[in-house]
Amino acid sequence: MNANAAPFSTTLTRLLACRHPIICAGMGGPARAELAAAVSKAGGFGLLGMVRESAATIKQEIAAVRAATDQPFGVNLIPGGTKPELLDAELDACLRARVPAMCFFWDVFPDVIERAKQGGALVLYQVGSLDDALEAERAGADAIIAQGVEAGGHVRGNVGLLTLLPEIASRVRVPVVASGGIANGAGLAAALALGAAGVHCGTAFLATHESYAHEYHKQRIVDASAGDTVHTDIYAINWPAGSPVRVLANSVTDEVRDHPFGNDPYSLPGEVIAEDEWGPIPKYSTVSPLRSTTGELEKMALYAGQSSALVHARESAEEVIQRILSEAVGTLDRLQAQRLPAPIRRRAQETD
Structure with a gap:
């Protein structure tokens, strides 16, 4: 078949x-x-x-x-x-x-x-x-x-x-x-x-x-294992506070390890951590790192589902479809x- x-x-x-x-x-x-x-x-x-x-x-x-x-x-x-x-x-x-x-x-x-x-x-x-x-x-x-x-x-x-x-x-x-x-x-x-x-x-x-997506983000997904993602609401700038996301664990999610939910990043001290073609990106922003992004990528929202543990290689979109x-x-x-x-x-x- x-x-x-x-x-x-x-x-x-x-x-x-x-x-x-x-x-x-x-x-x-x-x-x-x-x-x-x-x-x-x-x-x-x-x-x-x-x-x-x-x-x-x-x-x-x-x-x-x-x-x-x-x-x-x-x-x-x-x-x-x-x-x-x-x-x-x-x-x-x-x-x-x-x-x-x-x-x-x-x-x-x-x-x-x-x-x-x-x-x-x-x-x-x-x-x-x-x-x-x-x-x-x-x-x-x-x-x-x-x-x-x-x-x-x-x-x-x-x-x-x-x-x-x-x-x-x-x-x-x-x-x-x-x-x-x-x-x-x-x-x-x-x-x-x-x-x-x-x-x-x-x-x-x-x-x-x-x-x-930025190469750093792509490689983090390929390297991820089961359990490497975090469900949290710490990344919410640009969205209403309390909007949950799933991201790869990083230094920012480590900061809220004991309270992944109930956070209000709008009330936390502002800090610019990166820039892209649209301008500065603050810490806790929902913006993920793109090809044009520079700065502290590790602190950004590295979106990934639990299926990241099943992504083992960098492929083309066609290869992903044919493989599935x-x-x-x-x-x-x-x-x-x-x-x-x-x-x-x-x-x-x-x-x-």
Whole structure:
């Protein structure tokens, strides 16, 4: 069986008109045109991470994706983390450009869903609870991304994916996408078994060649082991205080080891620790290190999910997709073999 085999044609691939049920998370900063285009070109579904970007930048990035591929893609925005005037301009830029899909996260904004739908875009909504999933579906979302607490970056809920995914999949009628802790084919196979129509991966693509993340951040992910991430609210500058994230452990998370939650970085002494193309970056900022960043990178928000323990090498986006697919096929084949009667299974193994 090859990586383009029929089992991976799902309600999600039919909805998004892509070949493989693998979405690259719209990570603000790292998920620019180069990464989104590479994922879509390889048969997955790329998302541009455009949170708090100007309309002009969004227009430019959309054009860059289209210059690189004719495959469908989407744009990720965070209504709850963006000032209303800027959000309005961002949405206008996306809908004027006729992007195929919009992905939203954090609080559910029914009016934003309605506006995107009226503009002709499909709507994917990432949630961390059943209640938010039901609200997003009622408001018209075409697919729900169920984010488990294992996920990297901003983490909406507090429930593990193994429980959250089947809970949501059993209650909504639209396709459900699994997010959090998935970076290999076994994860894709497990997600499908739990009711998902595909997977939404951030960490696996964060370390790719096409990601705009800094080389230091990418290497920290590759070097990470199980247990190296921290769930905390210490990184919140640019977001409301108390917004949890999952990052790789560093000197900043060590400072709050005894109280990872209940922090208010807005009340702590300000200190500039780095700079990038947008300007100075204060300590506790939600900005992660990018290719253009200089300074004390170790102190920055090094976003990573628990799946960082499964990322062992620097790959291209296409290699990540093909690896996940081939591993998933192998996983399903092994499971099928285990269902055969013992004598037949032994004969099958003897001929391998």
